[in-house]
Amino acid sequence: MTVTTAGPQMLTALVRLRAALQGAALPLELPDVRDDRRARAEMVNQLEDYIIPRIVTLEAPLLAVVGGSTGAGKSTLVNSLVGAVVTEAGVLRPTTRSPVLVHNPADADWFGADRLLPDLERIHHPTHDPHALQLVPVDVVPQGLAILDAPDVDSVEESNRLLAAQLLAAADLCLFVTSAARYADQVPWDFLRQAAERSAAVAIVLDRTPEDAVETVASHLARMLAARGLKDSPLFTINEVTLNENGLLAPRHVSEIRSWLSELGGDAEARAAMVRQTLEGAVRSLTRRAHSVADACVAQSEAAERLRSGADAAYDEEIRKLLEATADGTLLRGEVLVRWQEFVGTGELLKTLEAKVGWLRDRMVNAIKGKPQQAERVSVAVESSLETLILEHAEAAAERAEASWRTLAPGQDLLSDVGEDLGRASRGLRRHAERAVREWQQDVLEMVRTEGADKRTTARFLAYGVNGLAVSLMVVVFANTAGLTGAEVGIAGGSALLGQKLLEAVFGDQALRALAAQARDRLETRVRALLDEERHRYLDLLASLGLDPEAAERVRNAARAVDDLRYAGAERAGMHSL
Ligand SMILES: Nc1nc2c(ncn2[C@@H]2O[C@H](COP(=O)(O)OP(=O)(O)OP(=O)(O)O)[C@@H](O)[C@H]2O)c(=O)[nH]1
Ligand SMILES: [Mg+2]
Numbered sequence: 001m002t003v004t005t006a007g008p009q010m011l012t013a014l015v016r017l018r019a020a021l022q023g024a025a026l027p028l029e030l031p032d033v034r035d036d037r038r039a040r041a042e043m044v045n046q047l048e049d050y051i052i053p054r055i056v057t058l059e060a061p062l063l064a065v066v067g068g069s070t071g072a073g074k075s076t077l078v079n080s081l082v083g084a085v086v087t088e089a090g091v092l093r094p095t096t097r098s099p100v101l102v103h104n105p106a107d108a109d110w111f112g113a114d115r116l117l118p119d120l121e122r123i124h125h126p127t128h129d130p131h132a133l134q135l136v137p138v139d140v141v142p143q144g145l146a147i148l149d150a151p152d153v154d155s156v157e158e159s160n161r162l163l164a165a166q167l168l169a170a171a172d173l174c175l176f177v178t179s180a181a182r183y184a185d186q187v188p189w190d191f192l193r194q195a196a197e198r199s200a201a202v203a204i205v206l207d208r209t210p211e212d213a214v215e216t217v218a219s220h221l222a223r224m225l226a227a228r229g230l231k232d233s234p235l236f237t238i239n240e241v242t243l244n245e246n247g248l249l250a251p252r253h254v255s256e257i258r259s260w261l262s263e264l265g266g267d268a269e270a271r272a273a274m275v276r277q278t279l280e281g282a283v284r285s286l287t288r289r290a291h292s293v294a295d296a297c298v299a300q301s302e303a304a305e306r307l308r309s310g311a312d313a314a315y316d317e318e319i320r321k322l323l324e325a326t327a328d329g330t331l332l333r334g335e336v337l338v339r340w341q342e343f344v345g346t347g348e349l350l351k352t353l354e355a356k357v358g359w360l361r362d363r364m365v366n367a368i369k370g371k372p373q374q375a376e377r378v379s380v381a382v383e384s385s386l387e388t389l390i391l392e393h394a395e396a397a398a399e400r401a402e403a404s405w406r407t408l409a410p411g412q413d414l415l416s417d418v419g420e421d422l423g424r425a426s427r428g429l430r431r432h433a434e435r436a437v438r439e440w441q442q443d444v445l446e447m448v449r450t451e452g453a454d455k456r457t458t459a460r461f462l463a464y465g466v467n468g469l470a471v472s473l474m475v476v477v478f479a480n481t482a483g484l485t486g487a488e489v490g491i492a493g494g495s496a497l498l499g500q501k502l503l504e505a506v507f508g509d510q511a512l513r514a515l516a517a518q519a520r521d522r523l524e525t526r527v528r529a530l531l532d533e534e535r536h537r538y539l540d541l542l543a544s545l546g547l548d549p550e551a552a553e554r555v556r557n558a559a560r561a562v563d564d565l566r567y568a569g570a571e572r573a574g575m576h577s578l
Pocket of ligand 2: 074075076088089095096149150151
């Protein structure tokens with residue numbers, strides 16, 4: 001048992017390999033990614049166009065695809081083999097743009113899009129549409145064999161080149177036409193080398209060769225073929241002669257190829273052997289190439305990971321700095337400090353702060369003459385300072401993240417493709433920050449209200465009001481870095497200490513500590529949520545690439561499964577050479 005007789009298991013394994021290759025996205029612009037993308041597309045195409053349908057219907061006619069350079073005489077050869085003009089030959093280069101498949105009428109059912117080359121629309125009239133495949137039933141073509149006239153492999157037209165490659169990859173037999181003038185060209189030889197690598201059946205036609213040059217050119221060509229692993233490929237020569245009025249070569253010039261083809265058509269065993277050779281070679285080279293697609297996939301995941309960690313590091317660092325700044329007294333400057341001092345009063349009071357004696361503390365607290373509108377002003381000042389702080393760090397994070405992406409080529413591409421400037425904070429951030437800060441202030445008010453539920457009627461609670469106590473709590477939070485005292489943190493900390501004393505007098509030490517921790521916690525949560533949303537612009541961009549971390553392994557496993565079946569089959573059939 002070999003690939004060709006492996007049955008449903010091999011088919012399943014190949015279908016899985018196709019799915020795995022399709023799932024192996026290569027969206028990031030890494031070096032060589034173009035080649036990898038092309039290889040992956042070619043492999044998926046070859047599975048769909050040829051390998052899978054071939055394995056399903058091994059008995060289908062042998063497909064000989066006529067390929068080669070433009071003007072080599074491919075279409076003329078096909079017409080001459082058939083003895084009628086079935087495909088357009090011409091002086092305009094390139095002439096053939098849409099493939100023409102000539103087959104025996106009895107074989108018509110084999111060439112539907114459900115079996116072969118599924119993305120080409122079947123038509124029955126001449127066209128230049130590269131997405132169409134013209135089917136031409138002709139009696140003179142032997143049953144069991146079909147000939148396909150393809151566009152030129154080295155075309156100036158990209159669609160021609162791609163289509164020619166696709167068609168040759170779907171060939172059981174590659175009938176390669178070259179001419180005395182063109183046989184040394186690079187591109188056709190690249191094709192032949194690839195065909196040799198996957199042990200596809202190849203026959204060469206040296207066309208349009210002046211009679212006196214035939215011997216020299218043919219022997220040179222034969223040496224080139226041998227050196228490139230194609231020494232077993234039949235080589236036919238056709239002299240440059242005048243064509244008849246229909247543009248056909250006289251029958252005797254193509255008799256050698258014609259009889260070779262009709263022999264093949266009549267010999268089911270030889271045909272099957274050829275199909276097996278090409279099919280098994282195609283599968284073998286496919287599983288080998290699958291590993292380089294898997295490697296490319298890994299490179300993509302690694303690059304995406306580098307980008308992700310660059311963005312994460314930028315945002316983590318700025319979140320850390322931002323949270324630090326909300327706790328180390330940074331906010332207790334400028335407007336906030338001025339408003340706060342208006343609220344609590346300054347001067348003599350501060351000098352007494354060090355005093356630990358209870359009565360003194362009480363006196364101090366009683367001296368505070370908080371008025372509701374002054375508390376409100378503190379609150380407004382807090383709001384705008386906190387917003388400004390958040391915006392500053394969000395800008396810095398965006399800038400850092402962008403800079404880290406700019407150092408990587410795929411990052412540069414992503415940044416230039418995306419519609420917005422990711423190096424700046426998002427446009428909606430100011431609004432979101434305003435809302436978050438206001439919501440946090442509401443949180444704090446609510447905490448104070450709840451905590452003071454049973455103290456509402458006490459003189460102190462009433463004296464400062466919920467708003468006064470709430471802004472005091474905010475100020476305490478802003479100077480919350482472990483163990484601050486007035487002397488250590490200067491005027492800002494000193495002011496905060498006033499708030500602390502005030503709150504202690506109303507709620508008691510323990511309750512105050514819990515309140516401060518809770519308020520701090522809420523602030524952290526809201527700030528993190530804001531910056532995480534900003535970070536997500538980067539992460540979403542990466543997520544939108546559809547990279548699947550499992551993809552590479554799926555490709556490798558699928559390729560291994562196919563190989564295992566190949567080896568098992570070869571072993572049973574005693575064909576260790578596979
Ligand atoms: N005299 C002479 N002319 C030929 C011969 N073969 C092809 N031609 C002419 O060369 C030109 C190109 O031939 P085609 O058969 O269209 O070549 P092709 O390889 O199909 O070219 P593309 O479809 O462009 O890839 C046409 O004008 C043909 O008539 C030949 O053996 N002798
Ligand atoms: Mg042609």
